[in-house]
Amino acid sequence: MTFDLDHSRALLARTPAVAGTLLRGLPKDWTCLNEGPDTWSPLEVVAHLVHCEESNWLPRVRALLEHGTNQGFPPFDRFGHLERYRDTPLDDLLNAFARLRAESIDELAWLAVPPEILERRGLHPKFGVVTLSNLLATWTVHDLTHLSQIVRVMAKGYDEAVGPWQAYLSILR
Numbered sequence: 325m326t327f328d329l330d331h332s333r334a335l336l337a338r339t340p341a342v343a344g345t346l347l348r349g350l351p352k353d354w355t356c357l358n359e360g361p362d363t364w365s366p367l368e369v370v371a372h373l374v375h376c377e378e379s380n381w382l383p384r385v386r387a388l389l390e391h392g393t394n395q396g397f398p399p400f401d402r403f404g405h406l407e408r409y410r411d412t413p414l415d416d417l418l419n420a421f422a423r424l425r426a427e428s429i430d431e432l433a434w435l436a437v438p439p440e441i442l443e444r445r446g447l448h449p450k451f452g453v454v455t456l457s458n459l460l461a462t463w464t465v466h467d468l469t470h471l472s473q474i475v476r477v478m479a480k481g482y483d484e485a486v487g488p489w490q491a492y493l494s495i496l497r
Contacts, residue, residue: 327457329432329442332464337429339467340422343370346474348418355414357481366474368406370417373470375405377424381463382431388446388456396447432460 347355347366358365364372384397409417442457479495490496 327442327461329457329460332460333429333432335464336425336432336467339373339471340418340425342471343373343474344418344422347414354478354481357477359477359480363477364473366477367414367417369470369474369477370414370421371405371409371412372402373467374417374421374424375408376400376466377421377428379404381459382428384446384459385432385456388444388454388459389441391446393445393447393453396449399449 347370355367356365358368379398380400384400387395387397442455442460444456445453446456446459448454476495479493483490483496486493486496
């Protein structure tokens with residue numbers, strides 16, 4: 325599939341609603357479940373998504389468009405959410421994510437310009453030169469990765485409870 329900005333925006337716009345529908349109102353047994361040490365619970369994944377909205381995606385888009393390859397992307401601490409949002413209730417995180425993502429989608433709206441802007445280049449601190457379309461496609465797949473992670477972690481909460489059906493439930497493997 326070739327990158328398509330409209331398709332990405334459509335998916336990015338839906339992620340907060342998908343997460344909210346899945347998680348809002350569930351007991352902490354579901355939302356604080358994780359897969360063991362150094363893994364994230366659904367609540368922590370949402371905190372990470374909020375942190376990314378604040379400090380990762382749009383700051384990097386702006387840096388790429390403003391500086392090109394002359395200056396690297398601003399640093400991003402992938403684990404910064406763990407301390408910053410340690411005591412933030414899930415509903416507050418879901419609300420913040422929905423608000424911030426709506427603002428991000430609004431800011432991205434102006435990118436509906438000639439396709440050549442998507443080939444503008446920026447400088448990632450680890451990967452080197454990347455295009456705007458690479459960055460935006462990664463943002464989209466990042467959302468899907470974390471939605472998948474939330475579902476996988478929750479499913480594994482019942483890995484023993486399903487008994488012999490475990491053999492037929494690929495998400496539990």
